[in-house]
Amino acid sequence: MSEVYFIGADVGGTTVKLAIVKENGEIVHKWEIHTNTDNQGKSIPEDIHKSIEEKLVEQEITKEKIAGIGAGAPGFVDTNTGFIYEAVNIGWKDFDFGNKLKELSGLPVWVDNDANLAALGENWLGAGHGSQELIAVTLGTGVGGGIISNGQILNGANGTAAEIGHVTVIREGGAPCNCGKTGCLETEASATGIVRKAKAIAEDYPESSLKSLLSSDALTAKDVFEMASNGDEASQAVLNDVMDTLGMAIANLAIAINPEKIVIGGGVSQAGEQLLNPLQEAFKKYALRRIASASSFQIAQLGNDAGVIGGAYLVKNNQK
């Protein structure tokens, strides 16, 4: 049988990540193009198509060898049709992305939410190791998620499944969230949430490293982790609180899903064991014993490639 390739395309707010991927998941070539959000992002399908055509020529791969394109978008997706209900950062609203890319490229196209794609990627070649039951949590500027159950990604009734960042964790008096609610997980456990909490707590610790760094006004979540590992009590208090909240939220999700793997990705996950150890402890406190005994935590392994690898998997999984 002749060689077959998949194309992964991960559309983000500033760049579109693209990759040509072999059947075994090996990346032959990866590259990025600028995401042109002018004119409500209308030119993006064409930009992607042209860039793929150029790369195939450059890589000397004929189009017949491409089984399809698997694309991710940061928004709500009808995965049956590739129709985007809404992707705020791109400017898409009721945008027929999948069909447009299909018409232009002449290739089969499958589309899913970008966080779901990352979960599929991690499950295929990263920390998930082909699990049938997986919860992926992305801790970045916001908190995203993807859930695999019975071996399938959950999309839900209108493409809004696994929006883990918007689980309510502070019932009353929580911080306002972009979604319009208050007390969402995202307001507590994202990089932004960690900084917000650090700023709030710093006043209670006038002698802390946290308090002194605060005046520099460029505090990041990474700083908080660093100060905590250097013994700063204020920073430790912030992280203890965040990890307890995150552990409870994941335990509650795990009670619904009964996962085998829980994969933590995104910028904040670079803290590694410093994050995983207290998180697992909090998780055990709030999870049913049978649930905890069935599941293990892992840090995501594919980094920024998770989306394009997940896109390739979408093609692999759906091709005839």
Next chain:
Amino acid sequence: MSEVYFIGADVGGTTVKLAIVKENGEIVHKWEIHTNTDNQGKSIPEDIHKSIEEKLVEQEITKEKIAGIGAGAPGFVDTNTGFIYEAVNIGWKDFDFGNKLKELSGLPVWVDNDANLAALGENWLGAGHGSQELIAVTLGTGVGGGIISNGQILNGANGTAAEIGHVTVIREGGAPCNCGKTGCLETEASATGIVRKAKAIAEDYPESSLKSLLSSDALTAKDVFEMASNGDEASQAVLNDVMDTLGMAIANLAIAINPEKIVIGGGVSQAGEQLLNPLQEAFKKYALRRIASASSFQIAQLGNDAGVIGGAYLVKNNQK
């Protein structure tokens, strides 16, 4: 094609509910036998088998017309093999229920958790109406659940998915739960939880109907609903609090699953609109707008038949 029948068997702590069901879901005959929990429930497969044989003779249905048995057990089930990890009320622990029943009956047998079976039954012929995405919540002595996503019941890594009653809703200082944790949904929103909360709040309302009934010492959740609908402030305060908690817990689950239907069953659901109206209001407060817009609440319709109907569906869905 000649007529085909399914057998549903719903094993509970005191009775086993049984039914012969037509392909369209119509119950030809239903009956109950005593659950013999002596000797760790070892005789149950044989009891079920014998009872089915008798009924088939009585109903003049030959065994060739039976496509299989779909059975439910109140515990943790390996649905691939019908093996019961544990079913405390029955006395089963590592019990090979499915294979035993298969050997005795000579029929194909499929087994699932009883709450999952009830969810499947409601989704086939009751309030679910064949939804691909459904959350079923059973409010009885405890709080149980079943989740259908991508058209399939979620079982999870070790048969513990959808144990909705054990989601943590009171983070600190919640009531102790049978599972060993505190603050589980079951301690707040079950019939038992409602009575517990009513007793606790009654002292604050010395003039209330609730306080006066309390001395009778046989307070039920039904009483609390009745007093609330008659204008008793104390009872209303209890139910407002319970529905707010339940609404938040279901909204958080819905953020994972993005359901089309949310079906509320069990004894407490007999309160109907008196339960649904405040519950839906609380749900909307805590759910993402896109999630709320995609989902509707229903009271379960099949009552005690949900389990055997779900058992029949298990056969229907798995038969070749």
